[in-house]
Amino acid sequence: MARTTAKRSELFRALSLALLASGAVVAGVAGAAPADVASGAPQAAQDQTPSGTATPAPANADQKTQSQTLETVQVVGSVLQSLTFSTDAKRNATNITDTIFSQGIGKLPYVNIASSLNSIPGVQLTRDGNGDGLQVSIRGLGASFTKVTLNGSPVDTSSLGLQQQNQDREVTLDLFPSQFFSQLEVQKSPEASMVEGGVTGNVNLRTLRPFDQPGAHLTYDLGANITDADGTNSRPQGSLIGSWTNQDGTFGVLAGIASNRTKQKFSGWDSIGWTTPGLTYAQCGLTPPAGTAANIGVPPEAACNSAGGGNWRIPDTVPATAGAGLVPGQVIDSSFLLAHNPGLNIQQISNALIPRLGGPNSFSQDKRLNSGMLSFEWRPNQNIDTWVSMLYSQNKETLQTYDVDVVGRNGNMIPLNMKLDSNGVVTSGTFTNAQAFIQVQPYFSKTQFWSIDPGADIHFSDDWLLQVRGYYSRSWIARQRPSMLFNTPFTTLTYSNDGGLPTFTLPSGQSLNDPNLGWTWNRVNIQNQKRNTGNKGFSSDLRFGSDDNNVMAGFAYGQETDNIQAFDNSAAWQQLVCSGAGDICNGGPGALIPTASIANFLTPGADGFINANVNSILADTNYNALSASAPLSNSDLQGVSTGSYRDIDWGFYLETNLTSEIAGRTIHLNAGVRYAKTSEVIDGLIANGTLQEQLPTGQTVKVANYRQSQFTDRYDNILPSLNAAWDVAPNVVLRLAASRTMSRPNPSNMLPDTNFSDPSAENATSGNPDLKPYKSSNLDLAGEWYTGGMGYVALDLFTKHITGFTVNGIRTVPFTSLDIPYDSLLTVQQLALNQRGGPNVATVNVQTQVNSPNALTILGQEVDWVQPLNWVTQGLGFSASFTHVHQMSAQGSGLQAVATGIAPVMWKGSAFYERGPVSVHLIFDKTAGGVASGANQNGIPSARLLFAAHREWDLSSGYTFANLPTKPQIDLDVLNLTKSKISTYFAGSDALYSQFSPGRTIMVSLRGSL
Secondary structure (H helix, E strand, O other), X not given: XXXXXXXXXXXXXXXXXXXXXXXXXXXXXXXXXXOOOOOOOXXXXXXXXXXXXXXXXXXXXXXXXXXXXXOOOOOOOOHHHHHHHHHHHHHHOOOOEEXXXXXXXXXXXXXXXXXXXXXXXXXXXXXXXXXXEEEEEEOOOOHHHEEEEEOOEEOOOOOOOOOOOOOOOXXXXXXXXXXXXXXXXXXXXXXXXXXXOOOOEEEEXXXXXXXXXXXOEEEEEEEEEEEHHHOOOXXXXXXXXXXXXXXXXXEEEEEEEEXXXXXXXXXXXXXXXEEOEOOEHHHHOOOOOOOOOOOOEOOOOOOOOOOOOOOEOOOOEOOOOOOOOOOOOOEOOHHHHHHHOOOOOHHHHHOOEEEOEEEEEEEEEEEEEEEEEEEEEEEEEOOEEEEEEEEEEEEEEEEEEEEEEEEOOOOOOEEEEEEEOOOOEEEEEXXXXXXXXXXXXXXXXXEEEEEEEEEEEEEOOOOEEEEEEEEEEEEEEEXXXXXXXXXXXXXXXXXXXXXXXXXXXXXXXXXXXXXXXXXXXXXXXXXXXXXEEEEEEEEEEEEEEOOOOEEEEEEEEEEEEEEEEEEEOHHHHHHHHHHOOOOOOOOOOOOOOOHHHHHHHEEOOOOOOOEEOHHHHHHXXXXXXXXXXXXXXXXXXXXOEOEEEEEEEEEEEEEEEEEEEEOOEEEEEEEEEEEEEEEEEEEEEEEEEEEEEEOOOOOEEEEEEEEEEEEEXXXXXXXXXXXXXXXXXXXXXEEEEEEEEEEOOOHHHOOOOEEEOOOOXXXXXXXXXXXXXXXXXXXXXXXXXXXXXXXXXXXXXXXEEEEOOEEEEEEEXXXXXXXXXXXXXXXXXXXXXXXXXXXXXXXXXXXXXXXXXXXXXXXXXXXXXXXXXXXXXXXXXXXXXXXXXXXXXXXXXXXXOOOOOOOOEEEXXXXXXXXXXXXXXXXXXXXXOEEOXXXXXXXXXXXXXXXXXXXXXXXXXXXXXXXXXXXXXXXXXXXXXXXXXXXXXXXXXXXXXEEEEOOOEEEEEEEEEO
């Protein structure tokens, strides 16, 4: 037997060393990494560690060891215990990873999954306008570079959010109730067995299973939430989770339901960007070339329009509606502009920045999330563990939005007495012949998610383990989005931008809150969306060896689909509502709501501008029938494109784990290589003329017609990974991680169409089916000092060298070069082109994503400190982390690659006290401002969207009545204690792009267990 064991050991070491050597050749570095929890590798920590165990199982513990541990598990809901588990898991892992454990069945440390993940160093939370956490980003790249898995299997969601269109590969987490999850794991350095697709890392969400807590148990959580913006109206929330395992430990079942309703009112200010005047030759004071009219826009020259933009069209002569003492018919040339804007030269006037469409807004949101889960687990003997888990969520949402927009595009505003700051931003002025409109836009959405993931671990012997996983998930969303826009009369506005919210003030005696102001129709729209995402696949791997010393081989197959459809019946609805017998939305003869009747549908609003009786308008204008029959469109006015993609992915890997010694100290090594192959199919719509649609009144209206276009591509990647963890001292671990990772390109940027993202037909987006994947070479050097219990101090230095990064290319081309039929455009878009000289003269800014020829290098540092302060008082402690991410300037010519949406500096911290029945947890999160978008915004080459710094304080507290049945605990959670705002800027802090004030949310709950 000893001889056999020796031979087996020699064979294993030979295989391991061979794989280590091959990994070093491929990666160009030496090191090792642990078995992955995402794609069929040993999953004890991920899939088997029970929430609440006294010590979490090692990351590569096998199923038999874990099943023996479970019998002695004692579950206690505790923040301190959760932190202790996280510390132990971090120390036991070979790769660089952070894990969050449930404090007990149905209770993560924070109020939702996204907030929990946000507590991890290097993780940044993407917040919606209402303050909700939606997505997470890791280490200097956006959410689409983070691979999210559910129980180790790829997952996608169809959620759109308020401001997030979510057409990339990011996963929105608002569909997953936190009560159903026992463990969240962020893998920052990959292993070969990990599902590929995340340049920055992998986030795995592990759901509850029956044997997490053997026996019969019932956990309840009942509560309510209140938002201070909604007064004292509370909304119910709660969950009920039951689990049972039989006495001999062979079978178990777990079931749970959760419901959460929130109703929130919040307000803000937003725009669709900023712009400059597009001065004509006459207005610039230049002589036009021979054969060119003086009222044609000037190409960017030294004296005019040099900053780009040009979406604001100043009239050629003073209209009769101007007022302000101006003489109708007077020519508006360079002399006029200089005389009426003293102190400015013509170049300053041509580059003056104002909001394109900007003004205050208000939101009223009602969300109802209902979810259920079911999990079965069967262990016929100690060598076999099988399970199947199912999860379903449904979110119904009604959102009513009102916003004021001063027309600073293609409008007829005439500037008077403008003052500019050093960046060319208008700080004050008077705009005559101006109009604003109020947009009333309700959203009706229903989102669903369903998944099933069966799996099995089979031990053939002490040395041979077979793991098999399957998964199938789908997510759907259907959203109706009618909009009604009402114009003010032409008026004279006083503008001020003093560093706060830009304001436009009407003359004395006029009010935006007056239903009888003289409102006229602007337009109406029916714009609906549907999205369907899906994932299905299976994987299997075979391991030879023990937990610490083994060789693994495996494969994975997956198919990912995403189908987005935009539907538009605006022309038909507009014909009925406000066009009548004509083609223009002017409330004329035959209109169902003529101009004289508009005031009957308007009421004063609480936010200083009118509201509309939406239900009456929809009921009186045949909306439901027209919405149900809306034809397919290639995009809507917010840039959501119709198209689909299907990825078929194969992955094959070899991986080894080896435990040895260096200088008498233990070192854990892992090395592997993954081969990933992708076949991709992209479908999109291309404009192909118009069709006639029959209206209920017998009239006909033109609607756009489209033809489908399809592109295919194939590519493969070799992805090596090496990690090492060396215990250089009893309480000190040094780590090295080196890898090559990849993320697939944004499919919405690949759709083979060209569409306009605004009614002015000034900015178009064109797809690029030839986009290639992002590839990153990664290196980490880290050290951790474990000070006892949950305490540790960690430092991680990391770098990523990324090629294939996409950038926003822009070109200004004649409309006629776009191969888009003029008669396929909306009437409002045709009018906008005519204002710019007609379709044969007007130009369009076309944006296209292209792979940058330059590499992007990211350098970063993470510092993490968790420290109990029991020497001060028992149960007191803190955690703090600091992350700095620096993007090095790309080398070479052409468009420069820039990672967007990432804060260069992040601070996270919490102070906690837990002793006896009392638990208090104060949480702080601060992110520095950063770049939110690529350049070339609104046709201004230097303009990027920027997000402002954000600070947020949250409170989580509880009191447990240990002597009462079920040991009930009363929890009080307060989000956004200081009512922090969420702001973005256009090019600089003096040009506000949007600002939302979500306010404070208070949640009270009662939870306990039987």
